[in-house]
Amino acid sequence: MQTLRCEVLVVGLGPGGSSASRVCAEAGLNVIGIDKKKSFGFPVQCAEFIPLPMASYARDEPVRIQRITGMKSFLPSGEVEFTDFRGLMIDRQEFDQALAQSAIQSGARLYSSAHLLSLRRDAKRAEAIIDREVVEIHFQYVVAADGPHSHVAHQLGLPSLKTVNTRQYTVDLLEPLDDTDIWLSDEFPGGYAWLFPKGDRANLGLGIDKRWGVDLKAALDNLHEKLVAQGRIGKSIHARTGGAIPVGGMREKLVCDEILFVGDAAGLTHPITGAGIAAAVVSGEHAAQAIVEKIEGNEDAFEEYDEEMREQYGPGLERAVAKRLWLEGQWHTQAAQQDEIMRAGWIAFHEYQNAPGAKRVKEMML
Ligand SMILES: Cc1cc2nc3c(=O)[nH]c(=O)nc-3n(C[C@H](O)[C@H](O)[C@H](O)COP(=O)(O)OP(=O)(O)OC[C@H]3O[C@@H](n4cnc5c(N)ncnc54)[C@H](O)[C@@H]3O)c2cc1C
Incomplete structure (x- = not known):
């Protein structure tokens, strides 16, 4: 069996893993990154919106598609509210590939078609299939960036993350759009539906908590027909995708000995909006920096990484998790037909911070 050696093994090369690989490689560390996909970033499982502070990661033409100026939220009564909410629509495949390329240029050895099989943290060894060959990888540190169903977490015996299922079609856009459209409705319990523009095309999708037993395909086909x-x-569907989105908030610990969790694998995705690209990049960079500092002699670097992420994302994630819990009591009841309930459960409205339900949310958090 072939043996590879590195200081840092990065498992999963989405935005979190590629960012971590780049930062470690820039510091001169010996980095190996593996991803089971045949090509980095493909197939795309994303609605492709990033918030404006991420714009510096999407400067170039193939990545940046168009500007977004706001968000339109469609309520059950038919009322529509516009919110100033700036960002960018990107080509997610190009975005992921650009991040991976930049890690490679910094010296990281990244492998696609490379599947983590097992990981022994005490022995600091992993087994992976790379190009159909079983390979043993000796590491000192691991960045677990392997998404919502993290195999690294599974290997460590950590609990699976609570997730919501999604389904999305890419369709032609027949009228110009420079905002993101959101539908809040009891038809999409535990989630919402979206139409995000990409020039003359758009991503039309939805997320639904599977426990409500709603057929995602039927719900999406229905919305598709309405908008047609x-x-x-x-009417034509150019691409179909979907995937899981973590909605249970941050893992109890982001660090297990020499293994650091980032992005979706860490549970950093927003449980109400499902947005997770920015948190994946930020956590990937911070985890890598923590490894660099640890090697330089800062014994507390990993604890500081966990604390920093908890400080930055903890309050927002906790509020969102509590909102989801509160909404669980509303779906499929008369209340879910009311605009005020949907307003209280969606980030665009001030009621999200201070709303009917907010008191109950606070109580549930105590
Ligand atoms: C339909 C949909 C729409 C979304 N829309 C948006 C949006 O518009 N904006 C936004 O900010 N977020 C969005 N998200 C969430 C966003 O895509 C994620 O938060 C983001 O991709 C997280 O990045 P990551 O690097 O942590 O994980 P991922 O991008 O999931 O990358 C994990 C990688 O690990 C690899 N992997 C998994 N297991 C193994 C293994 N055993 N061996 C090797 N490799 C492995 C996978 O192949 C994958 O490439 C959406 C998600 C979905 C499903």
Whole structure:
């Protein structure tokens, strides 16, 4: 069996893993990154929106598609509210590939078609299939960036993350759009539906908590037909995707000995919006920096990484988890037909911070 050796093994090369690989490689560390996908960033499982502070990661043409100026939230009564909410629509495959390329240029050895099989933290060894060959990898540190169903977490015996399922079509956009459209409705319990523009195309998708037993395909087909009838989008479906989104908040610990969790694998995705690209990049960079500092002699670097992430993301994630719990009591009841309930459960409205339900949310958090 072939043996590879590195200081840092990065498992999963989405935005979190590629960012971590780049920062470690820039510091001169010997980095191996593996991803089971045949090509970095493909297939795309994303609605492809990033918030404006991430714009510096999407400067170039193939990555940046268009600007977003706001968000339109469609409420059960038919009322529509516009919120100033700036960001960018990106080509997610190009985005992931650009991050991976930049890690490679910094000296990281990244492998696609490379599947983690097992990991022994005491022996600091992993087994992976790389290009159909079983390979043993000796490491000192691991960045677990392997997404919502983290195999690293499974190997460590850590609990699985609570997730919501999604389904998305790419369709033609028949009228110009420079905002993100969001539908809040009892048709999408535990989630919402979206239409995000990408030039003359758009991503039309939805997320639903599977425990409500709603057929995602039927719900998406229904919305698709409605928007086709309104003349907003075309009938043809150019691409289909979907995937899991973690909605249970941050893992209890982001560090297990020499293994650091980042991005979706760490549970950093927002449990209400499902947004996780920014948190994956930020946590990937911070985890890598913590490894560099640890090697330089800062014994507390990993604890500091955990604390920093908890400080930065903890309050927002906790509020969102509590909101989800509160909403669970509303879905499929008369309350879910009311605009005020949907307003209280969605980040665009001030009621999200201070709303009917907020008191109960606070109580549940105590
Ligand atoms: C339909 C959908 C729409 C979304 N839309 C948005 C959006 O518009 N904006 C936003 O900010 N977020 C969005 N998200 C969330 C966002 O995609 C994630 O938060 C983000 O990808 C997290 O990055 P990551 O690097 O942590 O993990 P990922 O991007 O999930 O990368 C994990 C990588 O690990 C690899 N992997 C897994 N297991 C193994 C293994 N055993 N061996 C080797 N490799 C492995 C996978 O192949 C994958 O490439 C969406 C998610 C979905 C499903």
